[in-house]
Amino acid sequence: MTAQPWLRMIGWDCIMARGEDAPVFFEGNYAQMRLPRRVFLSWDNLSSFLRTYG
Amino acid sequence: MCQASGLKGVGGVGVPSSLYERTLRLSEEEGERFTLLDVAQRVARCVVAFYWMLLFYPISFFWFLLRYNMLWEGNLVGVLLTVWFYPVLPLGMLLLVVGKKVIGMDGGYVPANPNIFFTPPKSPLAALLWDYYKALSPPFAQFLLNRGDSTAIAHSWWDHETHKDFWRAHLERVGARVPRALGRWCELEAGRWGVQWSYELKTEDIVIKVKDESNGVGDAFLLQGDGPGMVSGKDSVEAFFRDNEYEGKEALVLEWIRPAEGQEVHSFDIVTLAKPDGEIQLLTVIYWGDCSEATTTHTTRAGYCVDAAKEELTATCKWYAPGFSPMVPVRKQYAIGHKVPGIAKACQLSIGARRPCGSTHASLARAIVRTCAPPATHAHRECATPLSRRLLSRRARSQRRTSRR
Numbered sequence: 001m002t003a004q005p006w007l008r009m010i011g012w013d014c015i016m017a018r019g020e021d022a023p024v025f026f027e028g029n030y031a032q033m034r035l036p037r038r039v040f041l042s043w044d045n046l047s048s049f050l051r052t053y054g
Numbered sequence: 055m056c057q058a059s060g061l062k063g064v065g066g067v068g069v070p071s072s073l074y075e076r077t078l079r080l081s082e083e084e085g086e087r088f089t090l091l092d093v094a095q096r097v098a099r100c101v102v103a104f105y106w107m108l109l110f111y112p113i114s115f116f117w118f119l120l121r122y123n124m125l126w127e128g129n130l131v132g133v134l135l136t137v138w139f140y141p142v143l144p145l146g147m148l149l150l151v152v153g154k155k156v157i158g159m160d161g162g163y164v165p166a167n168p169n170i171f172f173t174p175p176k177s178p179l180a181a182l183l184w185d186y187y188k189a190l191s192p193p194f195a196q197f198l199l200n201r202g203d204s205t206a207i208a209h210s211w212w213d214h215e216t217h218k219d220f221w222r223a224h225l226e227r228v229g230a231r232v233p234r235a236l237g238r239w240c241e242l243e244a245g246r247w248g249v250q251w252s253y254e255l256k257t258e259d260i261v262i263k264v265k266d267e268s269n270g271v272g273d274a275f276l277l278q279g280d281g282p283g284m285v286s287g288k289d290s291v292e293a294f295f296r297d298n299e300y301e302g303k304e305a306l307v308l309e310w311i312r313p314a315e316g317q318e319v320h321s322f323d324i325v326t327l328a329k330p331d332g333e334i335q336l337l338t339v340i341y342w343g344d345c346s347e348a349t350t351t352h353t354t355r356a357g358y359c360v361d362a363a364k365e366e367l368t369a370t371c372k373w374y375a376p377g378f379s380p381m382v383p384v385r386k387q388y389a390i391g392h393k394v395p396g397i398a399k400a401c402q403l404s405i406g407a408r409r410p411c412g413s414t415h416a417s418l419a420r421a422i423v424r425t426c427a428p429p430a431t432h433a434h435r436e437c438a439t440p441l442s443r444r445l446l447s448r449r450a451r452s453q454r455r456t457s458r459r
Contacts, residue, residue, distance in 0.1 A: 009325065012400075014324065016322075017311045018311075018314050022399055023322070024311050029268060032206070035199070039191070042076075046099045048076060054110065
């Protein structure tokens with residue numbers, strides 16, 4: 001993903017599928033809507049995100 | 055790192071101070087969620103983050119917000135909101151959300167087919183604050199991680215680069231199994247749409263996915279047979295596309311993947327983060343289960359946090375959305391304590407797929423391929439030489455703006 005350096009947060013969707021010995025992945029998603037639920041979940045999480053990315 | 059778990063190479067797991075461990079612990083100690091106080095605190099954190107970024111990045115944050123708000127609110131409202139209110143933008147956004155409510159528009163992001171993820175809190179005041187939170191949090195979180203990247207802003211609206219072919223190609227690169235592509239609904243020649251088959255369809259049930267949509271928009275789950283809503287053979291699949299107005303929207307015809315023995319209909323949501331130093335870390339693994347329809351986990355009624363090292367559901371995730379806050383386990387065998395073998399491998403593959411091609415971590419990716427790739431069946435070979443790779447290299451994609459998803 002060299003051409004997409006902005007893909008810093010990704011949500012991957014997968015399933016443990018019948019007849020498979022490994023997970024089956026449906027897709028990935030740019031996690032722009034999923035991420036805020038984690039960032040702003042607690043003061044501790046927010047502080048950690050600000051220290052890492054702020 | 056948690057060496058014994060098979061999670062070698064998955065950053066964040068087993069590191070007490072990591073965001074993964076913090077969020078997992080928070081979930082395991084979870085109290086009541088989506089009360090007025092809980093929602094108000096989330097809003098307060100957004101406001102704190104806003105002033106942090108305003109203080110440290112006053113110009114680039116303004117420039118980002120201007121472009122983001124013009125994209126999401128339209129040019130006029132976006133410019134007025136950002137220019138007029140910038141030092142007190144949270145106040146401006148509150149007025150906008152309330153104004154939308156007053157004139158009957160939805161104040162927050164709602165997809166075409168609302169589901170449990172978009173159910174508001176019960177209290178009207180908490181519901182208003184939740185809409186306000188949903189307006190504040192995405193741009194602030196995006197700037198925190200991506201600053202003002204224009205492509206990232208564009209992708210908050212429409213996945214014109216990161217469509218389904220893009221993800222499938224990156225997953226295949228590290229040996230991850232993806233649903234077989236049986237065919238592709240596309241423009242075969244100017245003005246003529248049809249299915250380009252890459253597999254001799256027999257009696258398979260199929261799933262249709264529009265290439266650049268999300269949230270289940272355009273999805274169809276079709277059983278093989280002669281009954282209503284079923285398809286029997288290639289011609290009826292093509293007829294389905296025509297009858298349901300797919301022309302103009304490229305779509306994949308995929309095999310229908312069913313859950314393993316001993317598992318209910320489910321999916322896992324694995325979120326990975328790239329740190330500024332390039333390390334890829336795991337953030338959360340969430341299990342969506344107890345689905346009211348067998349076709350899609352968009353109908354889930356139960357969400358659990360997964361301990362990837364233990365490969366086990368260890369906590370509820372009532373924090374995720376108001377619809378989950380009153381959640382009680384309906385199917386106890388698929389609740390806390392349920393084992394999910396294979397999730398550690400899924401996390402390894404997710405981390406590997408995020409790493410750039412040819413990076414210094416390529417050896418890990420190769421190792422993952424060796425250890426995780428399924429047997430080289432005909433189906434998998436077919437996935438390994440896909441049309442998707444050719445499409446991935448076709449960079450001249452139009453930058454059209456679609457309706458809000």
